[in-house]
Amino acid sequence: MADNIQSRISLYLSFAKITIRSQMAHRSAFWAGIAGQWLSYGSAFATLYIMVSNFQFLADWTAQEVLFLYAMNLLSYALGASFFFNPCINLASKIRTGEFDAALTKPVSPFGHEFYMGFNFGYLSHVTLSVIVMIFALISAGFVISPLSILTFFGMLIGAVLVQSAFLIAASAFSFFLINENPIFNLLWDIKAFTNYPIRIYPVFLQIFLTFIVPVAFMNFYPSSAVLQKEMPFAFPVHLGYFSPLAGIVLFVLSILFWNWALSKYQSTGT
Secondary structure, eight states, rough: OOHHHHHHHHHHHHHHHHHHHHHHHGGHHHHHHHHHHHHHHHHHHHHHHHHHHHSSOOOBHHHHHHHHHHHHHHHHHHHHHHHHHHHTTTHHHHHHHHGGGGGGSSOHHHHHHHHOOOOOGGGHHHHHHHHHHHHHHHHHHTTTOOHHHHOOOOOOOOHHHHHHHHHHHHHHHHHGOOOOOOTTTHHHHHHHGGGSOOOOGSSSSHHIIIIISGGGGTTHHHHHHHHOOOOOOOTTTGGGGHHHHHHHHHHHHHHHHHHHHHHTTTTTOOO
């Protein structure tokens, strides 16, 4: 079992090295892209900070705390997307052209094959910028560093990454049914936009929707609430934020099961 896991990790790292080398083949374009992402997201952070600062509070969240919320969303997305964005977003195109059928003939599972081939080094800008903003926000908010607070932070971050990854995987699974294109990703981006702000500013029915129906609030709101020890939305369990890692594990497993179920309904171009 241990040897099998080690061989899988080794295989993935080999593919990742190839991907990084190919992306770094045109270094000027790569670093220009990094700078562009910094400018784009940097302006978004600045705009958000100025806007909330003018109001002083946004549903009892300070400007620094809202920055942390946004940074948690960006960091967790970047870490999850580094592994899953490429295989998920490109799946519809591969199915349409028949390229995906090659994954059905490999000695690894189709999901594993797509996963191995999908590492994206381009999210370096997202990670570095969000980490810097997080550090600034935590210092400004008077975050107390302790073994428990550090453990809580990384536990919440892991949960958020799993949730982000789960939604990418689940959205891509619809590609097996929507052969020409997959509009589910656009719908996902639209829903995720609600998490740029504390969900307490929304009506109760929308808070319930973002928590229990399409639980995107576990991407950043609940993990951030646990780290910053913020109050939960009205009538929600007080410690709901601390369940973010569990929510991440459950959603991640369910997304893979859903992906494999959708695959079982797929009819390849050769049938």
